[in-house]
Amino acid sequence: IIDFLNKLSKLQPRKSNNFVIKNNKEALLLLSDLHIGSIVKENNDILYNTKIAGERLNTLAIKTIQKCKLNNVHNIYVAMIGDIIDGDMIYKNHMFYVEYPAIEQVQYAILTLTKFFKTLLASGLKVRIGCVRGNHGITNYKNLEADNWDNVVYDMLSLVFDGEHNITIDHFQEDQAKVKVVDKNIILYHGEKLGNQCKTAAGIKVFRGMVGKNKLVDGDIVAVGHLHTFGVEIDQCKVLLRNGALTDASEYALKLNLYDVPSQTLVIIEKDKIIPDIYPIMVR
16 A cells, blocks of 8 residues: 555646636546456457556547647546446456456556546646546445445545646546536436437437436536447437447457447537537547
8 A cells, every 4th residue: 555655646746726717618528438457358369458548548648638739728627437447246257357356456547547637737738527436336236336446546536636736626426417617517427327229219218307307408418438339419409428438349248249449538618609529539
């Protein structure tokens, strides 16, 4: 533990007390389904592991910074919407697909994400972070939903960046939260209860229920992960934004004929612009 905390102390970023949203613009980055600690193989080739996760997060940071500079954006809201680590043994065969036990996955996640956020800060971006939990961090299904490794990751990040004025972290503890980015309300939700068939009548019904419950208006967004597939649905001028995953498609996903290129999602939100600019950022 001492060695781990010493490593964290060396990664503290520079100090600044300026946090003003400029140009009525702010970027929204969806960060979910990193599954740090998982292993994805194809035959004998490793497609995804902890090392590759770090490389892809570095690629994501660089591409995000480039896109923000291109759009003259100085502030970014990072929505961390769950499944940051892969957990362990929440399924019967889960232990065969993880590289490390959950506590070590948390350590690797903190070190990797600290580097990721430091890269954003070093570019001059001011960073806000909002955190809700996913389902893979559950220690087992008999425990409370709040007993979730994602919450540990978020709390540790809050400690790492405590006192840094260029970054704020709001850990909401729940599986859903409502935040404001420029003039848009954003619902952060991992998405496991939304259902896989987002375009069906049943999926739209659930989406409209969330819109009504949260009193969303035109241009507001429900941002979800979980499905590992990028997509945008617009219903009655409200946006359902589905984030991709950092991982490659697993054997389980391929058996279900599910496949998507590893990606995360960047949104440029501008005041009074109803539908924002949405960019899937490929990380492989």
